[in-house]
Amino acid sequence: KHSTIRESSGINAEYGETLPACNVGHSASHATDFISYSMAALKKLKLCGSASEYIVQSYSERFNDGSFERKIYLFHQLRTLLSRIVECLILVDRVLFLHDNGVKPDIFGLFDPVVSPRCYVLVAEKS
Secondary structure (H helix, E strand, O other): OHHHHHHHOOHHHHHOOOOOOOOOHHHHOOOOOHHHHHHHHHHHOOOOOOOHHHHHHHHHHHHOOOHHHHHHHHHHHHHHHHHHHHHHHHHHHHHHHHHHOOEEEEEEEOOOOOOOOOOEEEEEEEO
């Protein structure tokens, strides 16, 4: 949740620069709230300045009304719902491509689809 807020909040505009691509990873896993998470992330990005805590606090107040959290929840629900359909469409597209190019494709299930929608393997044999 916290990283989604940071990415979508436009924090780049506050610093007047583009944030480098960086994975905060486990360095902020101890954080219990948005402010401590953000401060740890900014420290890792080497963007901590005197205005950092004020800026982070303003974002915390801006996104703490619950509506943003609900949007994130709905986004993840939609993503979960559509993930199987998207994976299936990708597999069908690949099977049709291989079939059209004279290759005999087969799809096998590797593990339970509940674990991941990427539970199939596509094996192709050139004829």
